[in-house]
Amino acid sequence: MKIATWNINSVRLRLDLVLRLLSEEKPDILCLQETKTPDEFFPTEAFAKAGYKHQHICGMKGYNGVAILSRKPITLPQVRHWCEKQDCRHIHARLEDGTELHCVYVPAGGDIPDPKANVKFAHKLQFLDELAGWWKMHPHAKRRILVGDLNVAPLEHDVWSHKQMLGVVSHTPVEVEKLAALQKAFAGVDAPRHFVPAGQKLYSWWSYRAADWRASDRGRRLDHIWVSKNLAGDLKKTRILKEARGWTPKPSDHVPVIAEFG
């Protein structure tokens, strides 16, 4: 089984890129974030034609939006709401083998890393808290996978400069701590780091603002795949498709993250 996740930053604008990923990588499942479209405009037909007939989507006008595309049937599609908003950031479904798959888009959190001065940062922290609380309170499936743009780069080498990023939203200690609490509540293994040592740089996102993203290489690992411990032994490999950042002059600022199970 092969599963991919990608923050696509407008699925309609980059439909060709998604189709390219599906045709080149042929994942069994693709999870998308930042689809940025209401469901009536989601390119359902194009993905069905590409072999992904089974879809669970949750979109809205302009912002956010998540989707699960699958070659095989999925059941129990659910939408979760957090922080008393209905902003299309979390969906989940069951795969045929009973695995519960979550597709999550954590709020970015704005620029100022202070919840009192910045309501967007407060929202991000509360979102992480509520999600962690949910996994603590509710019984959950034995086999679990959580993927998505979690908008936090947790490890020192998940950013280009730990020292220079400590005060930058996505790598502040309070976010890293809350993401760790969420990961603990979910009881998940960080799949890419299962293979890549913590001392090695690993990024899934490069800013649009760099004059030359490849040359400056100031990346962050914001996109994640977590798997329950009973699935970690089945992990065969993971990949972060850096090349997708260069597939087109107008790419997403995020690249796909892929996990393969044996």
Added chain:
DNA sequence: ATGGTTGTTTAACAA
């Protein structure tokens, strides 16, 4: 220290 880009609801936002 600052500013740099992109997408959508083409005017501000959000990222």
